Amino acid sequence: MDPYFTVVLPTTQSDQLTQCLHALHAQTLSPDQFEIVVVDDRNQPETAAAVAAFSRESRMEIRYLAQASRQGLSAARNRGWRAARGQFIAFTDADCLPQPTWLAAAQGMFRRGAQVVTGSVRVVAPRQPGQPRPQTVPDITELSTANCFCQKMALQRAGGFEETFDLAWREDLDLQFKFLEIGIPILRCPEAVVVQPMRPMSWYASLNNERKNRYDALLYKRHPELVRQRVHRSEAQVARQYLTVTGLVVALLSAAVGYWPVALLGLAVWLFCTGLSLSEEWSDQVDLLTNAKHAGATSVASPFLSVYWRLYGAVKYRVLYF
Structure with a gap:
């Protein structure tokens, strides 16, 4: 019997992945109702070993997929959901900690007819000097790849993530806009909570992150009207x-x-x-x-x-x- 959910975890490093897997192991939803697909964008042996070890210890259903070459997290997410056996896809990041009722809360939304659901992301540390500061901020953040759920058919209709966004910037907003353009509503589920610890960052991190500004132009090209309406x-x-x-x-x-x-x-x-x-x-x-x-x-x-x-x-x- 296929699971209800497939949790897709794209990752580029293994240091925080195990904590996320422990959080998924603590879900109140029965383990036979979800599988986990870890997609390693760097194809690192230590990540594969960490996933295999956790799978043995927890007896959870975890699949490990390695990208042949580094293609970005959007490509990793696409590979994950396309390989999913579940009818509904849960997205979070390897450095996030889904809270125990995360999947159960989203399941209730889908049973009431939702196609796309976004949960709450709680950042546990304030911004410190050196953290990246985006030049633009969405007025309404209706979708975050750190905490969202999609019916697999809805992702197929939308075409999944645009892989041109090969850095972690604007890919979730692009998917949000694609859903809106094809008439798929995005429903909020505040009870589906993910905690995102803020990593310590170097003083020059904000300078490195200026390169993400180029994706604002790409987003504008793909969705000019929605960018004008919804991006401040x-x-x-x-x-x-x-x-x-x-x-x-x-x-x-x-x-x-x-x-x-x-x-x-x-x-x-x-x-x-x-x-x-x-x-x-x-x-x-x-x-x-x-x-x-x-x-x-x-x-x-x-x-x-x-x-x-x-x-x-x-x-x-x-x-x-x-």
Whole structure:
């Protein structure tokens, strides 16, 4: 008899996977009603060994699938749900901890006719300096890959996850928009709770994450109307980033040709904008050195990286997006 649920766990490392498996082992839903499919995007022997060991100890039904090459978490999720034996697919991440009634709560929604359900994600730690800060935030987050459930047929109709989003950014919003475009409602189930511990992150993490800005252009190309309606972007922040970059470029070019009044004006604009960013990033909650590294690097480098990756996305995906 096929299970009711297939829990799909995409992973790139094994250090937190076992904790997630323990959380699934503690589900109140009977173990014969769900299977677990772990999809390893890095094809790591230690991950395979950890899954095999946990399966033996827990006697749970766990399948391990390894990607031949690294393709991104969207591709891993697609492989997982397409291999599923369950009629309903539960998605979470390997660094998340589904609470004991997670599956049982979602099952109640599907028995009442739901096709797509989103639960609650509780982040257990506040943002610290160095954590990635998205440049845009959805006004209504109706779907999160850390905690969502889909009827397999609904995923087939929508085509699953768009694998062009090969970093963890905007792939869930893209799927949300695809469901909305084909008329599949997304229902909330606050009782289906996943806890997501916030990992400690380096002071330069926010700089690395600026590259995700290119996917905003891809999302806009695929769903222009829905992006305009449902995705809020701080126009003032974006304008300041362009002004910061323009100020320094004008200062350098003017200085190179000897136009010193214009060079000083451009430098003043850059210093003013950078100073505003520095004041916003500075925190009294951490030590001075960490604060200086994070706030200084973010204030100086982020505008240039953000503008670069935004324009990179516009060019790569051939869409007018700034």
